[in-house]
Amino acid sequence: MQRREALKSLAVLTGGAILVPSCNFEKEEILAAYSNLKVTPAQQSLLAQIADTIIPPGKLKGAQDLAIQDFILVMVNDCVAQTGQTQFTIGLQAFNSFSKKKGGKNFSKLESTAKEKVIAEGLSIGAETTDENQKAVREFLSITKRFTIQGFMMSQYIMTEIKPYNLIPGSYNGEVLISSISNMKIDG
């Protein structure tokens, strides 16, 4: 909650980004809120598109509608071990060249079916690969998929409007026939 406030005030001050010198002394924008990751606004937007391909909008909102990219960055920045963070960052940086190789274009230029195909291919990169960038792309995508699922299912939208979470789950019944539970199908 504090971070959201901090982010808001940062955004007012800097337009969401700050300028820091990079290794080659050129200046590039880095999102200050995710200090362990060194993510640029362009990469944040790419991540949003990837998340939105993993869980797209349909009858219900999709990942980007819910700003799941911000949740992913918070979780990777704060809760993932340093090796995972490094893989995530390298994989994110390498993702557009991976997309060009597999789909012929930068990710944002692809049609949605082509986008799905690129991500599916990235997720299925074999464990035996020795290409460091390939490894990082796979790791980046699998972390992204995991947090996209968590962020979506545990979003305020899903937990209040679609599948309301109840702080009081009701008294215990230890012998319920599965067939007696009526489950209305939710269309995505």
Add this chain to the structure above:
Amino acid sequence: MANFNIDATQQRTFQAIVIGSGLSGSWAAKELCEHGVKTLVIERGREVKHLRDYPTTNMLPFEFEHRGQLTKQIEEENPVVSKCYAFREDAMHFFVKDKEHPYIQEKPFDWIRGYQVGGKSLLWARQVQRWSDFDFEGPARDGFAIDWPIRYNDIAPWYSHVEKFAGVSGNKDGLPNLPDGEFLPGFELNIVEKYFQEQLKKHYGDSRHMILARCAHITGNLEYYKQQGRLQCQSRNLCQRGCPFGGYFSANASTLPWAERTGNLTMRTDAVVHSIIYDEAKGKATGVRMVDANTKQTEEYFADVIFVNAAALNTNLILLNSTSNRFPNGLGNDNGLLGKYVAFHNYRAGISAEYEGFADYTTQGGRPTSGYFPRFRNLHKQETDFLRGYAAGFSAGKYNYADQSGIGLSLKEQLLNPSKYGNWTVGSHMMGETIPKESNLVTLSKNEKDAWGIPLLSVHVEYDDNDEKMVKDYQEQMTEMFEKAGFTNIRVRDDHRAPGLDIHEMGGVRMGKDPKTSLLNKNHQLHACANVYVTDGACMTSTSTQNPSLTYMAFAARAAHHAMKNQRWGKI
């Protein structure tokens, strides 16, 4: 000025002082205040008022920035407390952080603490099983530690007293080794747990039982608990956040507000007790020296009787630090045994498995407890090559989960419509009795002090061969029982956790009949300083296997009544 000083001393004088506002201290305070005794409760931590100070209690999962998870930074800064299952984003504000209160681990020891009004009573697992004479007679029968100076009959009425007020849910099981109490309706065991009960009966007759664990939750007699402002447990299973219904027993929801209502309670929070003041001329303790946690100023408070309920190891620390000409090695420590014979519960081993039966069934709703195995090993006679035995938790569950394969709309629909059920999963964890030994002890650091000028506690507690054998026996016996019940994919574990993570550390100020071999008498008074009572985990002569909190509460109530009779106080 003189008058001012006299007034100040009068204002600082009470009939009783209770050090510690947690589970046992709050019980002493409640009994004393209820009977008209002017009581000061000193708490080293901050105020935590029921309802007002439970900031996360009604938060929804998405309101936690990390959805409940700890950040790497918090884990790295808190290698000890991060190991505790309840130290998560929703309740970490009720735990002591590693850096705030350092201690010395001569051997690995995970000391889990809650420094606030209510102490760990906000965080406990709420399991309340009575001891029986199979437990109290253990040391005498099996020749370890020393004989307890009391038996079940001494404590049984106090168990009843505490159970009624706290609210305990359970079934009357009629087991001599786990006596029945004053129970509110029990929660339900599920279909697989009931099946396992029947299997035990079939294969072991009357020698092994798995029952519904008794837990300190309100499930009935609702009008009675309304007097405390407490309501029926709603099975939220978010207890560690503090309960807005007061559905489980905590000092904050129950005993402390009850004591406060009498007008006889004074609370002094943010006050770190340095030592107990001993008056040689009077031959008794006269008060307590404390350091304000924030200003670091020293203050003294005075009383006729002092209850030390600082939580087991901190009670040891305070007594060890209470030195005088008469007691150069700590208050009441004539025999040099203060701080020694510390013991705990061995939680290292566990087992999990699956059950393919009852595939058409699942469970719904929540339940704040589970199944429980009372000790069956060496119960009636010695039958193994190790002493004593273990209790165990037991539960079965079934989970509905979603297919997470693929991406895109198909994944989205899979997630929204979880359709898969696995087999029933069954699991258990051990709660082993450990044997108190002189070599398992706590001492005061000679040169390191905390921010309040109090020596750091140095902990030297480790497992022994008896514990190793017991881990193995638990794994073997549970495997055998699981196999006989037809469970599959059985996996045993030994997580080699350090002592302490059980949060059942006990002893150091043990009770006994003989002042040469014990610190406390049968009424919880220090043999050598009779107006000081110890009724928290420090008083334990042996540990048995039951979750100990209920016993501390009963001890505290019993000792408070002893003090009142002795002092001819109150309306008893």
